[in-house]
Amino acid sequence: xxxxxxxxxxxxxxxxxxxxxxxxxxYQFDQARVRNKLAxxxxxxxxxxxxxxxxxxxxxxxxxxxxxxIVTRNTLKSDIFKIYDNERxxxxxxxxxxxxxMAITTDMWTSSNKKRGFMVITAxxxxxxxxxxxxxxxxxxxxxxxxxxxxxxxxxxxxxxxNIDRKLSTITVDNCSTNDAMIRLLLNKLDTSSxxxxxxxxxxxxxxxILNLIVQDGLSLIGDGIERIRDSVIYWxxxxxxxxxxxxxxxxxxxxxxxxLVLDCKTRWNSTxxxxxxxxxYKDVFSRLAKHETSYTCLSYDHDWEVAKDICGRLxxxxxxxxxxxxxxxxxxxxxxxxxxxxxxxxxxxxLSPSEMISxxxxxxxTKFNSYWANVSVVMAISVILDPRYKMKLLEFYYPSIxxxxxxxxxxxxxxxxxxxxxxxxxxxxxxxxxEGSSHMPASTSNQGAxxxxxxxxxxxxxxxxxxxxxxxxxxxxxxxxxxxxxIDEGVLKRSEDFNILAWWKNNGLKYPTLQRxxxxxxxxxxxxxxxxxxxxxxxxxxxxxxxxxxPKTIEAMMCxxxxxxxxxxxxxxxxxxxxxxxILNDGEPNEDDGSxxxxxxxxxxxxxx
Numbered sequence: 381x382x383x384x385x386x387x388x389x390x391x392x393x394x395x396x397x398x399x400x401x402x403x404x405x406x407y408q409f410d411q412a413r414v415r416n417k418l419a420x421x422x423x424x425x426x427x428x429x430x431x432x433x434x435x436x437x438x439x440x441x442x443x444x445x446x447x448x449x450i451v452t453r454n455t456l457k458s459d460i461f462k463i464y465d466n467e468r469x470x471x472x473x474x475x476x477x478x479x480x481x482m483a484i485t486t487d488m489w490t491s492s493n494k495k496r497g498f499m500v501i502t503a504x505x506x507x508x509x510x511x512x513x514x515x516x517x518x519x520x521x522x523x524x525x526x527x528x529x530x531x532x533x534x535x536x537x538x539x540x541x542x543n544i545d546r547k548l549s550t551i552t553v554d555n556c557s558t559n560d561a562m563i564r565l566l567l568n569k570l571d572t573s574s575x576x577x578x579x580x581x582x583x584x585x586x587x588x589x590i591l592n593l594i595v596q597d598g599l600s601l602i603g604d605g606i607e608r609i610r611d612s613v614i615y616w617x618x619x620x621x622x623x624x625x626x627x628x629x630x631x632x633x634x635x636x637x638x639x640x641l642v643l644d645c646k647t648r649w650n651s652t653x654x655x656x657x658x659x660x661x662y663k664d665v666f667s668r669l670a671k672h673e674t675s676y677t678c679l680s681y682d683h684d685w686e687v688a689k690d691i692c693g694r695l696x697x698x699x700x701x702x703x704x705x706x707x708x709x710x711x712x713x714x715x716x717x718x719x720x721x722x723x724x725x726x727x728x729x730x731x732l733s734p735s736e737m738i739s740x741x742x743x744x745x746x747t748k749f750n751s752y753w754a755n756v757s758v759v760m761a762i763s764v765i766l767d768p769r770y771k772m773k774l775l776e777f778y779y780p781s782i783x784x785x786x787x788x789x790x791x792x793x794x795x796x797x798x799x800x801x802x803x804x805x806x807x808x809x810x811x812x813x814x815x816e817g818s819s820h821m822p823a824s825t826s827n828q829g830a831x832x833x834x835x836x837x838x839x840x841x842x843x844x845x846x847x848x849x850x851x852x853x854x855x856x857x858x859x860x861x862x863x864x865x866x867x868i869d870e871g872v873l874k875r876s877e878d879f880n881i882l883a884w885w886k887n888n889g890l891k892y893p894t895l896q897r898x899x900x901x902x903x904x905x906x907x908x909x910x911x912x913x914x915x916x917x918x919x920x921x922x923x924x925x926x927x928x929x930x931x932p933k934t935i936e937a938m939m940c941x942x943x944x945x946x947x948x949x950x951x952x953x954x955x956x957x958x959x960x961x962x963x964i965l966n967d968g969e970p971n972e973d974d975g976s977x978x979x980x981x982x983x984x985x986x987x988x989x990x
Contacts, residue, residue, distance in 0.1 A: 409447050418451070419459035423941045429453045457934060464937035467944040471515050475542055480505050481549035481576070481901040483584075485909045486535065488526065497522045498935070499531065501538050506904045510886040512712060514906075515947065517542050519939035521932035528561035535562075536569050546574040550759065550905050552584040555593065555752070576901070577800060581759060587716070587907040588706050590752040591723075595649045595698055597748050598741040605687050606652065609659050611678035612666055613641050625673075630665045650702070653695050656688040687737060694738075697726055700832035705908050712881055712903040713763035714770075720760060721778040722835050724749060728781075759905055761794045762801070766899045767881055768873045777846045799861050805894050840875065847872055863894055 421427065430453060431437050438450055451459070475482065482503040489498040501518040518538050522530060539545040551566070553559040563583040572579040599606065616626045627637050641662070644655035659666075663685050670679040701719050704711075727749060730742035764770050775794060779787035873879070881903065889896040930938075 409445070411447075411449060414445070414448050415451060415455075415459050416463065419456055419463055420945065422456065423460060423463060423938055424945055426938075426942070429456055432456055460934070460941065461937050463945075464941040467941050471517075471944050472542065474507070474513075475503060475505070475515065475517075475544060478505055478507055480507075480897075480904065481547050482544045483549045483552070483901075483905040484535075485552045485906055487554065487909045488522070495524075496932070497524065497526055498932070499534055500939070501535065503542070503544065504904050504906050506882065506900045510882045510900075511951070512882065512904060513947065516940050516943040519936045521936070526558070528558055528565050531558070531562045532565040532569060535566060539570075545570060548574075548582070549576055549901050550584045551582055552586055552906055552909050554589045554909060555585045577797070577804065583755070584759065584905065584907065585752060585755050586909040587720075587752075587756065588702055589909070590748070591698055591702050591705070592649060594745045594748045594752070595695060596647075598745040599649055599652065599691075601741050601744055602687055602691065602737055605680070605684035606656070608678060608680040608684050609656060609688060610644065612676075612680055613643055613655060613659055615676055615678060616666075616669070617641050617643060626662075626665060626669065629668050630662055633664055633668065635662060635665060649695070650699055653692050653699065657692045660685065660689055660692070687735075690735065690738060691741075694726075694730060697723065697832060697835065704832065713759065713905045713907065714767040714881060714903060716907055717760040717764040718774065718778070718836060718839065719832055720753070720756075721782065722832065722839060724753065725778075725781050726835075756907060758794065758797060759902065760907070762798060763902050763905070765794070765798060766885075766895065766902060768867075768884060769875050769879060771872050772868055773847050773850070773872055774843065776850070777843050798864055801898050802861055802864050802894055805897050844875065863892055867892055867895055 418432075422429065422431070432451055432453055441448055441450060482505050485502045485504065487500055489500060490496070491498070499518065499520050499522045500516060501520070502514055502516050504512070504514045507513050518534075520534060520538070522534055535551075536545070539548070548570070551563065553563070560583075567579050567582065570579070575582055616622050623641075626641070630637050639658045639661060642651075642655055642658055644651040646652070666679060670676055701723060704719065705716070727742050727746045731739050731746060733739045733742065761775060764774050765772060767774075772791070772795065775791050776787075779790055783790045881899075885896050885899045885903075
């Protein structure tokens with residue numbers, strides 16, 4: 381019996397059953413609609429295209445709906461591209477009609493077996509309803525070599541294709557020399573008159589990547605002590621028999637084995653901290669075993685354990701900040717400033733430690749931190765000034781601890797940049813701003829790590845006292861800048877954990893129209909390019925060897941469509957690099973490059989073209 385892709389009606393008769401009744405109704409079956417739902421399911425949940433060949437899936441679908449004609453993988457792929465094309469048109473309309481600037485993040489991904497490079501390009505913006513959004517614009521295959529010219533050309537082509545080349549605010553990239561050169565090249569290719577402050581704010585370095593480099597620099601100076609503890613962990617996790625003996629000795633010392641010894645990944649500093657903190661629990665066990673196990677010759681020194689304990693306690697602060705920076709529901713830019721200031725102050729404190737090793741480590745970390753701070757402090761400072769709870773007061777509170785006698789000069793620099801932005805935005809046609817839309821506001825993000833939250837509570841309590849004991853000293857300027865002066869002189873709002881800055885600016889557009897437009901652009905700027913799973917890694921993200929068999933265009937269609945569909949479902953966006961890109965399905969299709977075929981259980985399957 382053949383079924384055509386047309387809508388068919390089946391009459392469901394009324395049936396009386398013990399567990400209930402089925403009402404008399406018309407059921408309409410639509411083959412095309414079900415095919416669309418199948419393709420949508422594969423995109424959303426990263427199922428393999430080959431699932432349509434699985435016997436279990438075929439049997440399930442046949443019993444569930446005998447009228448559905450199972451499609452081939454090529455047909456499924458075709459349906460996926462239809463969804464991609466349709467959703468892409470919708471995404472284009474969103475970015476084209478949106479009146480705010482786009483903040484771009486970009487990163488490179490590499491397939492593990494064929495070493496093919498893919499560039500993901502994501503736009504972040506605040507929409508007309510004042511909801512923070514992001515959309516993956518491209519997940520594009522980039523042939524080697526990945527030079528500055530190649531990467532710059534891919535980005536420019538993407539900007540032109542999506543018509544956002546004159547709507548850019550910043551581009552956030554990893555801290556490598558190629559990206560530095562790429563940004564300089566982009567400034568020559570783009571119209572700098574359309575960029576914020578002539579493009580001086582265009583380059584943003586990934587905060588999480590920088591934090592990783594900062595900690596790695598510090599840990600490298602105490603590598604010998606860490607290496608000895610690592611050797612002990614390697615020895616006692618080397619075989620099941622050794623593990624058992626270790627646990628028996630821990631039990632004899634009445635130390636509960638709630639955590640197993642874990643070997644770290646040297647390029648992931650958080651895993652090194654986890655290894656050290658776990659090993660510290662069993663410090664006495666290592667000493668006991670050294671007296672009885674003659675082959676165990678790598679016992680750490682007491683000094684190693686003291687340093688490990690000190691290091692783990694201090695780096696918890698970095699771990700908390702990194703976790704917050706790379707969270708799934710990323711916060712607006714104003715949330716970062718106080719955390720980065722606390723890191724800076726903490727490093728200054730560590731540099732004064734009586735321990736020569738700690739102070740040396742802190743000095744090395746400070747050198748790396750200062751080069752990062754100079755790059756991002758401007759954007760973070762402007763964003764926090766636009767927070768009505770802080771304004772200039774938070775700079776006046778933190779900068780003396782950071783800049784010392786030069787704090788007033790640095791504050792004045794930031795204030796003058798705000799004036800320059802006000803002048804620049806005052807010349808733009810206000811009709812570009814679209815304030816219509818839903819009044820629904822996203823919940824504020826305040827899930828900070830325990831240590832950074834504890835530290836901030838103390839700092840913010842001192843900040844409240846600072847505000848109460850200080851007065852405004854804003855100087856009046858020409859009329860075009862009076863809006864900013866009025867905003868600053870009005871004082872700060874009482875701090876509240878559930879304060880929603882986007883809702884506040886949405887409702888204060890009439891009072892501060894130019895500042896509202898600046899806030900809409902600046903608060904959308906992300907300071908990181910990576911998600912939490914890869915936040916501590918320096919080795920890069922990898923596409924699985926199975927999925928890399930897909931054609932690059934198919935990969936892009938599935939990656940982008942997944943992001944767009946989930947954005948629609950959630951009402952706001954998710955971070956690329958979370959579940960979207962970390963959980964890569966095992967998949968395959970006929971490779972257009974080498975003529976290979978997809979296989980199931982090792983057999984070669986010929987896929988018919990529809």
